[in-house]
Amino acid sequence: MTSFFKRRRYGLISLLMLLPGLASFFGLFFYPMLVTVVRSFRPEGLTEGWTLEHYAGFLGQASTRQVILLTFFLAIACTLLSIVLSVPLTLLLRQKLAGHRLFRLTILIPITVPGLVGALGLLLFYGSRGWLNLLLIQGLRVVQDPVKINYTLTGLVIFYVWHYFSYTAVTTLSTLEGLDPAFEEAARVAGASPWQVLRHVVLPLIMPGILAGSVLTFMAAFGAFSIPLITGGSYRPLAVQIYKQIEVYTPARWEAASAMAVVMALLQLVFLTFYMRVLRRPSAS
Amino acid sequence: MKTLRQYLRALLNAKRLLAYTFLLCFFLWVTTPFLMILLKSLGRNWFGKLWLPPEFTLDWYKWAVTVTNIPEVLRNTLIIAGIAVGISTLIAIPTGWALGRRKIPGKEVIMSTILLPRMIPPIAYALGVAQIFYRLHLIDTHLGVAIAHVAICAPYAILVLASTFEGLDERVLEAASVCGANNLRTFFHVTLPLVMPGILSSIIFTFTTSYNEFTLTLMTYGPKTITLPVRTYLAVGEGYWEVTSALSMILIIPSLFVLFMIQRQVQPEKLVGGFKGV
C-alpha cells in the first residue's frame, strides 16, 4: 500500500517540477496559438460568430497565392544554395588546415547575431555604394554602373543564405567528422580516385546529415521575419505579410492575420514532422 | 623521379591555394557586412565611391545617446532582459531537473514540445500573445515584454539545464546522503553548486536571446518599453544609416561575447541547439 503511494509520490514530485516549464509552454505558446486559431475563424472586427471567409480569401486570392509561392521559393532557393555552400566548405574544414578553427567559428556568426544587424550590414555591403559594387566597378572593372542587389529577389535569396546556411553547415560538418575513415580508406585501396571516393562513398553516407541540416534551414527560411521585413522591399513573404495586416491596415486586420498565421504554423508543423522523420532514419555509422 | 615528386607537391600546393582562397572568401563574405557597419558608424561624409570614410567621428554615437535616447532604450532592454532571465531560470531549474534526473514517460515528446516555440515562427503566436496582453494590460510594460520573451528564452534554458542535471554524477549525491544530508540540503549544498556552470551558461544565452529578441517585442512594446532591437528597426525606417549603424554596434555586443565564449570550447559546432534566428 505504501509503495503505491510512494510511486504516486515520485510521479507527483516529477510533475510538480515539470509544472513551470509546462505552464510556460501552455501560457505563452499554446494558449496564444489557440487565441490565434479562434480569431482566425471570427468575422472581421467581431468577437463572436464563426466564418471561413479569411481562409477562403487567403487561399483564394491570387495575391496571397503569390505570397505563399514567394515564401516557398525563398526557402527552397536558400536551402539549395546552403547545401551547395556547405558541402565544399565542410569538406575543406575537415582537412584541418591552418586556421580552421576560425572558419568553424565563422559559420556560427550569422545565427549568433540578431537578424537586424545582419540585415543592415548586408544592405550596406551590397548597396550601390557598398564594397561589393566598389570591387566590381573600381577593383575588377567588370561593370560600369552599380549592380542592383538590395531589394531584388536575388539579393533577398543571398541575404537568406547568409542568415540561414549555418544550420546546414553545422550538421553536415558534424556528420562528416563522425564518418569512419576506414570507409574512405577501403575505397581508395580498392582503386577509387579521391573524386570517386567522394561521389560513391562520402556523399551518400553524409546525406542524412545534409538533409537534417537543410530541413532546419528550410524551416528558418520559411518563417523568416526580420530579414525580409527590412530588406525585402516589395517582396513580402508570409511572416511579413501577417505583420502588415496588423501594422498597415487600420483597423488592424487581426482575423486575416490570424488565418495566415494558422496556415503558416500548420505548414511549419508539417516540415517539423518531416524533420523528425529524417532524424529517425537509420544512418550509417 | 625527383621531378615527379616536386611536380606532385606543387600540384598539392595549388589545391591548397584554392582551398585557402575559398575559405578566405567565405570568411570575408560572412564578416564584411559587420566591418561596413562599424565603419559606417564611425565615418563622416562617406558618400560616393570611397572604400573608407574620409573622416572619422564619434558623432553618431553621441547622436544615438542624445537624440535616439540610447540610455533609456538600453535601460529598457536590460531591465526586460533581466526579468526574462530571472523568470526563465526559475522555470528552467525545476523543469530541467525533472527532465534530467527523473524517469518520465515520453520524455522525448515533452522535450520536443517544449522546444516548439522555437520551431514555429514567433509571429504566429505573437499575434495571440499581443491580444492576450491587451486584455491583461501588459502591453508596454517591462514585465509584459519580459514575459513574452520567456516564451522563447525558457525552452533553451530548460534544454541546457536538463542536460546539465543529466550530467550530474549520481555518486556525488549518494556521498552527500551518506554524509547525512537530506534531499533538500543535498540540493542546495551539493547539486546547485555543481550545476552552477550550467546555470551560468544558460543565463548568458538567455540574456542574449532576450537582448536580441525582436519579433515578440514588436508585438508587445509601447513608447515606454522601446528595446534596442526595436529602436534599431525604427532607425532603419528613419533612414539615417549612420545612426542605425551605431545602434547596431551596441546591439551586437552580447553576441560577440557569446561568440568569444563559444570559441573557447573545443567543438563550437555542438552548441547550435537553440539558436534559431529572429
Next chain:
Amino acid sequence: MSDWMIELVDVTKRYGNIVANDHVTLRIRRGELMTLLGPSGCGKTTALRCITGQNIPDEGRVFIDGKDVTDVPTHRRELGMVFQNFALFPHMTVFENVEFPLMIRRMDKAERAGLVRDALKLVRLEGYEKHYPRQLSGGQQQRVGLARALVYRPKVLLLDEPLSNLDAKLREEMRFEIKDLQRRLGITAVYVTHDQEEALALSDRVAVMNKGCVQQVGTPAEIYDHPATKFVADFIGLSDFIPAKVLAVESERVILDVQGERIAVPPVASVHAGMDVLLFIRPNDVRLRAAEGQKLPNEIAGVIAKSTYLGDKFDYRVDVRGVEVRVQTHGAERFDNGQAVYLHLPYERCRVILESLVCPVR
C-alpha cells in the same frame, strides 16, 4: 623479375616527436604470407599503410613488384585490403560492395556480375548478394571484405588485424579460411596482428616489430626457437631470462657462468669471454628434480617460491639466488613451496640473448 613482391627499403615515418617507423626494411616474397607482429604502437600498422600509400614515408622507398611506388597514390597501387572493422559500405548491398572496385575500373556490367559471383563463391557467400552489411554476422561481413579485396585479382592482399573483431571460436575458423584462400590463389599477403598465436599459425614468415623497429624476420619456428632479441623472446610464448656471464667460447659450445654454475649452451656468434648476457629458455623446457645428491651437468640450484596448479600442468616460480625462474611441468612429481630443487637446463634448449640489442634489423 625480382624475387620480392614487396619491399620497404629504409622506411622512416615520424609523427611529431614519435618515430613510428625507424629505418624499417622489409622484403616480402611472391606468394608468401608475411605477418607483421608486435604490440600496439610498434609501427606495424604504419608500415602497412606505407605499403598501401595512406602514409607517405619521410625517408625510404616502397617497391611493389619491382616498381618504385613511393610516389604513386593509393588508388593506383592495385592492392586488396581487409580491415579490422570490415569497412563495408553500409549504404550498398553485398553485391554492390564487392562490385565497387570493378565499377571504379569501368568494367562492363556483365563482366562485373561474373567476377562478383566468382568472388562470393570463393568466400562461400553465394545467396547473400542482396543483403546489407548490417544484416550479416561479423564473420560474414569479414568474408564480404575478403571478396571485395580479391575480386579484381590484385597482386597483393593486405590484412589489418582482420580477426580482432570476431569472437575466439570464429577467429580460429577464419584463420584457416584465410590461409587456405591465400595458398590456393598463390597471392602475396601481408598480415598485421598483435596475436602471436595467429602469427605462428598463419605465416610463412614473421616480422616482429617493437617501437618502430623490426626486431627479427624469420619463419615461425625460427622466431620461436631462435629469438634474436629479448623482446622477441619475451613476446612469443613464455620465457625465462637468467643473467649470465660468458666464461669461454669454444667451437661447439659456449660456456656460461649462471649464478655460479657452469652451463653449456649451443654456439652463438658475436660473443666473447667476459661478456654479460642473458640465458634464455622456455619455462616448459626446464626440468625440475628434488635437490638430492650431486648436481648433474647444466643444472643450477634453487628453491621453490610459488607453485600454482593449472589443471594440466604446474607453474612454479623458483628462486635462484635472487633471480626468479618460471618453470612449467607436466610431470607427476609435485614440489612444495620452500623445497630445494635442481633445475636442469637442457643444452639444446638454451639460447643466448644480448640485452643491449634493441633495433638490430636496419
